[in-house]
Amino acid sequence: MSIAASFEIEYLQYLDADGKLVRNDLPEFARDTRQLVELYKTMSFVRVFDGKAVALQRTGKLGTYASCLGHEAAHVAIGSAMHVDDVFAPMYREYGAQFVRGVKPREVLMYWGGDERGNDFSGPAHDFPWCVPIATQCLHAAGAAMAFKIRKEPRVAVSVVGDGGSSKTDFYAAINMAGAQTLPYVSVIVNNQWAISVPRSAQTGAKTLAQKGIAAGLECLQVDGNDLIAMRTAMDYAIKRARHGHGGMVIEAVTYRLSDHTTADDARRYRPDAEVKSAWEREPLKRLRNYLVAQNAWSDKHEETWKAECEKIVDVEVNAYLEAKVQPVEAMFDYVYAELPADLQEQRAQVLALEQRKH
């Protein structure tokens, strides 16, 4: 027998769990500590926001909320590596990426607070909305990439899916299409080890999730998803080659879901505390902070000042969300079609009449 094809999956890490450099080929952006500090500050802001959002849910001021605790490095790296013209297709917890792209925290709260206006967000108007049906966003991103190819636009589409989502037809279909058409599409699998209660080991027999891209003809890389420098390096590379017509890429960001799946979940039912405890030792903020402190670019004082600043910003956002008036009742009709069909006008009038009788 001869070999028909062979492959290997590389793993990328710059900072170990303690924040020590494990490679000496630091990329350009990471040599500029000011830029790293800005990224760290964004990650740190996301964590403050996330904690506040969970607290709002616990006190009945927010609906079910999907926390992003532990995903900050992966998400902020994705957002910061993209151009504003690129298209982002998130699942539903990539706030770090979206804040970098201009989405306001109050808009995240609006969505989980039961108001569609959250998805009419301040980020790029072409970005896809939050996507609840698992992995369907992958095909939307690949479709966007197809549009860019047809129109010869130097733009890239990026989607995020979880380890569980990478089991779905749509994930495979999207990378398959990207391979068949050489699309400018980057599929990021944020592997946080848990799909609600089902562990990564029950999703697939594949040794890595990154290697799923091999079958589609894409370049693949596994990255330490808790290492901002590695994640950003991988994203820069994937986006650059996609933009230059070299096709799609699958990036597996290995991280850990430090929170419950959503506020409606209780992860203590299915995973051992010891596992979570050990995951906290590898979490993304600590290692970047340690690195920046070692570079004399950050200090406890900076940390304290910035945390206080984050609290203030988040409070303003929370208040804006809490003070937003409920949409008028007829809003449920007003975006179903570009123009309300005659057939729906009677129902809209009924709802309005019912509402007016109450006042």
Added chain:
Amino acid sequence: MAQVTLIEALTMAMAHEMAKDPSVVVLGEDVGVNGGVFRATVGLSDKFGPLRVIDTPLDETTIAGIAVGMAAQGMKPIAEAQFDGFVYPMVDHIVCHAARFRTRTRGRLSCPLVLRVPWGGGIRAPEHHSEANESTFTNVPGLRVVLPSSPSRAYGLLLAAIRDPDPVVFFEPKRIYRQYKEEVADDGEALPLDVCFVLRDGSDVTLVTWGAQVKETLEAAEALAKEGVSAEVIDVATLKPLDFDTIHESVKKTGRCVVVHEAPRTAGFGAEIAARLAEHAMYDLVAPVERVTGYDTHIPLFRLEMKYLPSVERIVAAAKRTLAAS
């Protein structure tokens, strides 16, 4: 003016719109060099190239999901579901996304795609190639569900569907793809969506139908006329949103209504029309509404399929029952 079949009229409409609007693209299985298994896209690949007439991988989920993504980013994709029975893997993307993007984003994004679905039985095809599954989509807010029944309406309604700013599921009655030719001018004139077409005026009974059954229903009206019964025939054309006013006006005049469709009866779209007549036209009716439909069974394989589909005989008998009742 060209004499064209229904399917040629569809090709003509797509070619017209693709020449006029660079954002219009066609995608599906075998739509490229092969021109589609029914030849609906024949010649388009030569004219517009493989980037606008895209042979996708053999996966319906891909076709629907890619179409949604393209439509949300400024393209006007026309996706082909090779056969009605293969549409189910597409439903997730059409129902959860195409139909909801405008609502979900408060109008920031929309999804102006057309899903073309060769539809219905009567062509002696294998299993899963003969489904009348329009009701899968008529309960979905945000969609238009359109079914042409002649070459000129195929041309005009497909143009309207492509130009519509919202997603349209465009069912094509494949049984009458090549049944007859009609003069259709390639003038880019669309027909209105959301309206019924009155195909024959009558005063005794209203026959309401769509798609391939327009043929049998018109024949039934002709047979009834020979017996002195004047039947009005309405082609609903756009099932959703429904132009109930046209149906109601007709029933005000005739007092009788027979709804004809080849989909199974229970929760078929005829049930919606009958319910609306009960709500709004009870006192105009002089006889119970009749439905002539497929049975609540799977459409049989082709040795029996013509016994499943509504026949002229069944339509005439139903019309006569409404006349006997009053």
